[in-house]
Amino acid sequence: MQQDATKERAEFDREFVDAFRRPVSQGNWVRDINPLIAFLVLGCLAIIPIWIEGLIAPLAMCAAFVAISLLAGVGRHFIPGYLKLFLAVGLILFVLRAAFEPGDLVLFRLGPLSPTWEGVQSGARFALVVMVLCGALTLYAALIPAKYLMLALEQQGLTPRATYVLLTSFQAITDLAKNVRVVMDAQKSRGIETEGSILTRSKAFFPIIAPAFLAAMNQTEERAVALDARAFSSKAPHTRLVSLRGPRPWEFGLLLVAVAGVVVSIMGAYLSWP
Amino acid sequence: MSQDNTFSKTMQGYGRLTIFMIPIGIAINFVGGQFALLLKLPVYLDSIGTILVGATCGGLPGALVGAVSNVLNSITSPPTMVFGILSIMFGLLAGWLAKRGVFTSLTMTLLSAIPFAFIGGVLGALLTIWVFGGLAVGGGALVVGALTAAGFDINTANFLAQVPMDVLDKVPTVLVVYAILKGMPKRLFAKLPLGYIYLDKRSATTAAQKPTA
Numbered sequence: 310m311q312q313d314a315t316k317e318r319a320e321f322d323r324e325f326v327d328a329f330r331r332p333v334s335q336g337n338w339v340r341d342i343n344p345l346i347a348f349l350v351l352g353c354l355a356i357i358p359i360w361i362e363g364l365i366a367p368l369a370m371c372a373a374f375v376a377i378s379l380l381a382g383v384g385r386h387f388i389p390g391y392l393k394l395f396l397a398v399g400l401i402l403f404v405l406r407a408a409f410e411p412g413d414l415v416l417f418r419l420g421p422l423s424p425t426w427e428g429v430q431s432g433a434r435f436a437l438v439v440m441v442l443c444g445a446l447t448l449y450a451a452l453i454p455a456k457y458l459m460l461a462l463e464q465q466g467l468t469p470r471a472t473y474v475l476l477t478s479f480q481a482i483t484d485l486a487k488n489v490r491v492v493m494d495a496q497k498s499r500g501i502e503t504e505g506s507i508l509t510r511s512k513a514f515f516p517i518i519a520p521a522f523l524a525a526m527n528q529t530e531e532r533a534v535a536l537d538a539r540a541f542s543s544k545a546p547h548t549r550l551v552s553l554r555g556p557r558p559w560e561f562g563l564l565l566v567a568v569a570g571v572v573v574s575i576m577g578a579y580l581s582w583p
Numbered sequence: 584m585s586q587d588n589t590f591s592k593t594m595q596g597y598g599r600l601t602i603f604m605i606p607i608g609i610a611i612n613f614v615g616g617q618f619a620l621l622l623k624l625p626v627y628l629d630s631i632g633t634i635l636v637g638a639t640c641g642g643l644p645g646a647l648v649g650a651v652s653n654v655l656n657s658i659t660s661p662p663t664m665v666f667g668i669l670s671i672m673f674g675l676l677a678g679w680l681a682k683r684g685v686f687t688s689l690t691m692t693l694l695s696a697i698p699f700a701f702i703g704g705v706l707g708a709l710l711t712i713w714v715f716g717g718l719a720v721g722g723g724a725l726v727v728g729a730l731t732a733a734g735f736d737i738n739t740a741n742f743l744a745q746v747p748m749d750v751l752d753k754v755p756t757v758l759v760v761y762a763i764l765k766g767m768p769k770r771l772f773a774k775l776p777l778g779y780i781y782l783d784k785r786s787a788t789t790a791a792q793k794p795t796a
Binding site for chain 1 (some may be wrong): 594599600602604605607608610611613614615617618619622623624625630631635647651655656658659660661662672727728732733755758759762763766767768769771774
């Protein structure tokens with residue numbers, strides 16, 4: 310009986326160790342594309358609609374992003390966020406241009422506003438092109454965890470110091486936001502008001518933000534010591550627990566197609582000039 | 584590998600702690616902006632970290648904080664990327680001003696809001712006009728739109744909307760920076776590249792106070 314348990318344990322240990330020997334996988338072929346290639350491909354897709362006139366190209370690209378997210382199995386995470394961005398950023402961009410851009414064909418008058426057909430067209434185009442860029446960035450963030458992108462960059466020769474700065478920034482934002490909430494609750498309990506007139510609210514700003522930020526600055530020293538204890542500043546090459554799979558040939562093919570798409574759309578734009 | 588060496592060498596010149604201050608500066612920028620939104624204040628307050636790191640570590644680390652914060656912000660709002668150059672200039676200016684001891688006195692700190700607001704307001708307005716034809720994103724654009732509807736031409740409307748808004752933004756920003764610099768322990772200053780400026784000032788004031796005490 311005990312022998313069985315030991316055997317099982319040994320099996321588990323070997324599996325655990327083997328997991329670190331294999332290149333890391335996210336369990337989906339789209340998400341397993343090399344982070345740098347995925348970045349370049351999405352970058353190419355994002356800029357193609359800039360050179361194609363009209364609304365169809367940017368709309369098609371937005372739809373393509375949704376399709377990619379579904380293929381990668383991150384649709385549930387990506388689509389609601391993207392729709393929110395459409396409402397928060399895209400709609401505002403569109404309404405602003407539609408309402409204020411001068412033109413000849415006035416659609417209707419509402420007080421001092423006189424939206425024009427030209428404004429609506431240029432607003433829709435501008436908003437959609439921006440939403441394509443937005444989509445490419447948010448899709449990338451949904452597809453590739455930041456740590457894998459940093460790992461890929463490190464493998465390309467970027468110093469761990471630079472990747473540390475970027476990765477820690479994400480963590481620091483979450484930590485600091487949490488800390489600000491704690492300080493806010495503490496100060497509220499001591500009678501500082503965070504609601505009411507604009508003067509009351511601005512008075513709450515200093516006593517909450519200053520202690521939280523000061524504490525964050527003081528923590529840097531501890532972080533420095535903690536990382537030094539792990540030989541972060543050592544000149545010797547760093548070791549890593551995870552490794553990335555090198556780009557496969559079809560991934561380069563994908564990149565080639567994307568670059569060709571950009572070239573064709575640019576050439577198309579220049580050739581169709583009057 | 585050459586990239587590795589240049590980055591490491593540049594950063595080594597700034598002392599070890601600088602590399603740990605940069606993420607904190609980025610987080611301060613981000614959280615400051617979020618907090619201003621939470622309190623529904625009509626200001627951005629998203630450059631506290633840039634100026635703070637510029638004032639304690641030097642212009643280049645400050646500029647780096649500004650640049651990275653801007654890239655992170657543009658993930659959800661790509662038009663913001665255009666204004667990255669302003670964030671970089673805030674960082675460089677903060678380092679330059681700090682070396683002249685500006686952040687050691689409250690009056691000088693308050694006055695420093697003027698050049699910061701000049702960069703943010705005037706250059707910001709120029710960028711909005713050049714890149715977006717006068718209508719960018721955010722609350723400022725609504726004001727610009729309202730002003731154009733009221734009869735101002737789009738260029739004037741941009742300056743009218745952005746310059747006062749930036750003054751309103753930069754005064755509390757530099758005040759927070761000043762408050763944090765005041766509260767920072769000596770031991771931390773000793774490890775920061777520009778810490779000597781604030782240490783000199785403190786030892787000078789304590790020396791001056793001693794005879795009277």
